[in-house]
Structure formats: C-alpha cells, structure tokens
Amino acid sequence: MVTSAPGHEITGEAVENGMDGRVGGQGRADRRDEAVRAAVEQGLLGPGTPIVGLLDVTGIREAASELRTAFDAVVAPGTPVLHAFAVKASPLVPVLRLLHREGIGAEVASPGELALARAAGIPPSRTVLDSPAKTPAELREALALGIAVNADNPQELDRIDALMRSATSRSPLGIRVNPQVGGGSIEALSTATATSKFGVALRDEGAREWVVRAYADRPWLTRLHAHTGSQGIPLSLMAQGVAETYALAEEINRRLGRRQIDTLDIGGGLPVNFGSDETTPTYAQYARLLGEAVPGLFSGRYGLVTEFGRSLLAKHGTVVARVEYAKSAGGRPVAVTHAGVQVATRTVYAPSAWPLRIAAYDGKGRPKDGPGVVQDVAGPACFAGDLLAEGRTLPLLEQGDYAAALDTGAYYFAHHYAYNSLARPGIYGFAPDGSGGVAFATVREPQSVDEIVAESGGAHAGSLTTLLAPDRR
Numbered sequence: 001m002v003t004s005a006p007g008h009e010i011t012g013e014a015v016e017n018g019m020d021g022r023v024g025g026q027g028r029a030d031r032r033d034e035a036v037r038a039a040v041e042q043g044l045l046g047p048g049t050p051i052v053g054l055l056d057v058t059g060i061r062e063a064a065s066e067l068r069t070a071f072d073a074v075v076a077p078g079t080p081v082l083h084a085f086a087v088k089a090s091p092l093v094p095v096l097r098l099l100h101r102e103g104i105g106a107e108v109a110s111p112g113e114l115a116l117a118r119a120a121g122i123p124p125s126r127t128v129l130d131s132p133a134k135t136p137a138e139l140r141e142a143l144a145l146g147i148a149v150n151a152d153n154p155q156e157l158d159r160i161d162a163l164m165r166s167a168t169s170r171s172p173l174g175i176r177v178n179p180q181v182g183g184g185s186i187e188a189l190s191t192a193t194a195t196s197k198f199g200v201a202l203r204d205e206g207a208r209e210w211v212v213r214a215y216a217d218r219p220w221l222t223r224l225h226a227h228t229g230s231q232g233i234p235l236s237l238m239a240q241g242v243a244e245t246y247a248l249a250e251e252i253n254r255r256l257g258r259r260q261i262d263t264l265d266i267g268g269g270l271p272v273n274f275g276s277d278e279t280t281p282t283y284a285q286y287a288r289l290l291g292e293a294v295p296g297l298f299s300g301r302y303g304l305v306t307e308f309g310r311s312l313l314a315k316h317g318t319v320v321a322r323v324e325y326a327k328s329a330g331g332r333p334v335a336v337t338h339a340g341v342q343v344a345t346r347t348v349y350a351p352s353a354w355p356l357r358i359a360a361y362d363g364k365g366r367p368k369d370g371p372g373v374v375q376d377v378a379g380p381a382c383f384a385g386d387l388l389a390e391g392r393t394l395p396l397l398e399q400g401d402y403a404a405a406l407d408t409g410a411y412y413f414a415h416h417y418a419y420n421s422l423a424r425p426g427i428y429g430f431a432p433d434g435s436g437g438v439a440f441a442t443v444r445e446p447q448s449v450d451e452i453v454a455e456s457g458g459a460h461a462g463s464l465t466t467l468l469a470p471d472r473r
C-alpha cells in the first residue's frame with residue numbers, strides 16, 4: 001500500500017511505481033523519510049552527531065528474498081544454489097548475520113573479510129574465497145576450514161597443489177577465468193577486459209588449453225568461476241561472460257569424459273540504478289536473461305554460486321548529514337555538510353561515474369519542499385573537490401537542515417576514507433517498532449576521537465624522535 005509521510009506528497013509517478021509491480025519505489029522512500037525523522041527525534045542525529053549511516057532492514061530482507069526467488073524460479077528443481085554476498089560491498093558483521101538469516105552466504109576476498117563472515121556465524125560451507133592475492137597462509141586456512149576457493153592464476157594453483165598433497169580438504173575448488181568479453185562504462189570496475197588483473201585470461205594464447213589440462217590433472221577441481229563485471233556493465237555483456245564460462249565447463253567435461261565440473265560460480269555485478277527509488281534491473285530480469293542466453297545453465301546439471309554485492313545493499317543505505325553552514329560563493333549557494341569524501345569517496349573523486357541522489361530534510365528530519373535552487377552540497381574535508389553534488393537543483397538547504405545521500409548502502413559509508421582524520425560515522429539499522437514508529441539498532445558505533453589517536457600511532461608518539469637519539473633510547 002502506498003502511504004504518505006506527513007509533509008511529503010505522493011506524486012503520480014510514485015503511485016505508479018507502487019502499482020505496476022516494479023521493485024522498490026514509494027514504500028522504500030517512505031521508510032527512509034520516516035527513519036530520518038525518527039533518527040532526529042530519537043537523538044541519533046543532531047548537532048553533536050552530525051552524520052549517521054542508516055540501513056533499511058526491511059529493504060535488505062526484501063532484496064535477499066528477491067534474489068532467492070528470482071533464481072528459484074528459473075533453476076531445475078533440486079539444483080544446489082548458493083548466493084554468496086560479496087562482503088566487500090558491506091563489510092559489517094550484523095549485515096552479514098542478517099543476510100545469513102535470509103539464506104545468503106558470503107564471498108570473501110581477504111583475511112579481514114573471512115574473519116567478518118566467521119564472526120557473523122556464516123559456516124564454511126556457505127563461504128567462498130576469491131582474491132587475486134591469496135597468501136599460502138590464507139589458502140591453508142581456507143582449505144582447513146573447508147571453504148570454497150577459486151584459484152586466480154597458475155601460481156596460486158601450484159600452492160593449492162602443494163596443500164592438497166599434504167592434507168585432505170573438503171573445500172570445493174575451482175579456477176577463476178576471465179572471459180575477456182570487454183568492459184563497461186566504468187573502467188575501474190570492468191573485470192573482463194583483455195588486460196584485467198583477475199583470473200586466467202581465457203583468450204590469451206594457450207590459456208584455454210592450460211585450463212583444460214589443469215582440470216584433467218586435478219580431479220578435485222570441480223568448479224569454474226567468472227565475475228564479468230560490476231556497475232557500468234550492460235546485462236548482455238554479463239550474460240555473455242556467463243555463456244563463455246558455461247561453454248568452457250561443457251568443453252572440459254566433454255573432453256575429460258566425465259562431469260568433473262559440477263558447479264558454476266557466475267559472480268555478481270548486477271548494476272544498480274542510482275537515478276531513482278526503483279530497483280532496475282531486477283534479479284528476476286537477470287535470471288530470465290541468463291536462462292535465455294545460456295540454455296543449459298539452469299538445467300540442473302550444474303550447481304550455482306552467485307556473488308552479488310552492490311545490488312543487495314546499495315538501495316537500502318542512506319547517509320544523513322547535518323548542514324553545518326549554508327553560504328554562497330560566486331552567486332551559488334553552498335551547503336557545507338558533514339558528509340563528503342570520507343563516506344562517498346568514489347562520488348567525490350569520480351563524480352560523473354558515481355552521481356548520488358541527494359534528499360533535503362529540515363532540522364526536524366522532515367522532507368523539505370520548496371522551489372528547486374541550484375546549489376552545491378559540500379563535505380567537511382579540506383580540499384575544494386569535496387562535493388557530494390555540484391550544481392544540483394534541490395529545495396534550498398539551510399543551516400541546521402539535513403542532506404541525505406541516497407543509495408549508499410554498498411561501497412559508501414562502510415568504506416571509510418580517513419581523510420582529515422574524520423571519524424567513521426555510526427551506522428544504525430532501522431525497522432518498524434511494531435507500534436507505528438521506527439526502531440533502531442546499532443550496526444557500528446561511531447569512531448571516537450580517542451580511537452582515531454590510537455589508530456594513528458598514539459601509542460608510539462615518541463618513536464621517531466627516539467630513533468633520532470639512539471643514546472637516549
């Protein structure tokens with residue numbers, strides 16, 4: 001049902017979003033508006049705590065359910081499917097625990113991410129380790145735990161060989177290939193270009209034969225992995241990457257005369273719409289496209305692993321920051337807020353690739369209306385480019401208002417950049433409190449100034465000056 005928060009008009013478009021079966025829309029926007037107001041009312045946000053990250057627990061659960069439903073609808077009954085959330089998109093233990101409860105595992109790519117997944121209680125059987133730089137110790141730990149590992153390159157496979165000779169492991173093991181199908185609109189996030197650093201570059205001379213032989217020589221290699229892309233990659237290119245991976249698995253099994261590869265890991269990378277509250281593309285659209293583009297993928301002959309990150313979390317997070325000062329420069333209004341490069345690093349450094357929607361709220365956390373005014377929404381960091389949005393038309397932001405950066409649940413506020421020693425903001429999850437209000441739960445405490453000092457060598461204050469005076473050590 002479409003409901004209106006006080007002070008917030010329902011537009012014709014919003015009603016349509018709620019009525020035509022598209023995902024997201026007005027329900028999500030209403031929940032966000034209610035949460036911002038409740039955060040101000042309950043004192044999570046205010047002059048003394050001028051920035052928070054908010055996570056929509058309802059939205060996260062819906063996304064997990066959409067993902068499971070989308071693939072359940074296309075795979076043959078009984079097909080083993082593991083949806084492993086790419087932890088790098090939201091490396092927060094309570095988020096991983098929530099996703100685990102919703103039937104989603106973890107894809108980890110560093111010792112830290114593995115530790116987070118374990119702290120969240122995600123079992124090894126629902127964890128996948130991918131990383132281009134796994135050390136021998138990481139590989140040993142993963143194999144001892146029974147975590148699935150995708151080898152990135154021949155040298156890594158040598159290390160796994162050595163470990164497999166000295167011990168047995170329950171780990172499902174595979175090789176990551178780069179189908180080299182090309183990149184998308186964001187170079188830095190295009191994993192399947194000719195020269196990408198990830199996986200075995202399949203179209204390079206001799207590479208395909210090497211991969212086939214690697215499987216022939218190692219009956220314990222039972223998986224094949226590719227992650228073709230991320231934000232900025234067209235769905236058709238993602239599907240092409242999966243198609244090439246599937247064709248390679250078929251070729252290997254055929255040439256080996258056995259069904260050695262039993263599971264395909266198709267990676268993540270579903271792009272996110274940062275332009276409105278609508279979720280598009282949807283998991284259902286992608287799953288259907290895969291079914292059409294790669295007949296056989298869902299036949300039940302292969303188990304499936306997916307590794308979605310951004311698409312599960314992005315639209316369920318909001319950074320809300322207080323407008324400390326509102327000024328004007330060169331005729332343009334500038335709202336100086338507490339959210340900038342430290343929480344929106346990609347947007348600040350690459351604004352054309354990563355534009356974020358900004359919502360304006362008044363000092364009580366109510367959606368602001370009023371005529372649109374072209375203005376800059378600036379962050380607190382001491383360099384000129386620290387802008388959340390430049391020349392954006394919004395109701396005029398005034399001192400004591402709040403500016404919210406929308407769709408920041410993945411790769412934003414959980415990815416703090418310590419410029420100017422700005423503190424990591426607190427992160428709170430919100431859900432209905434059961435009596436018409438909003439309840440919050442701490443996901444991550446705000447970083448304290450004492451923690452900043454401790455993490456910045458506070459315990460070693462005299463180390464360098466002592467080094468210069470060895471006799472006084």
Ligand SMILES: *Cc1c(COP(=O)(O)O)cnc(C)c1O
Nearest residue numbers: 086227230268269307308309310
């Ligand atoms: C980053 C990454 C993902 C997740 O990508 P999203 O664009 O966040 O869905 C999945 N698999 C691998 C190997 C990755 O590196």
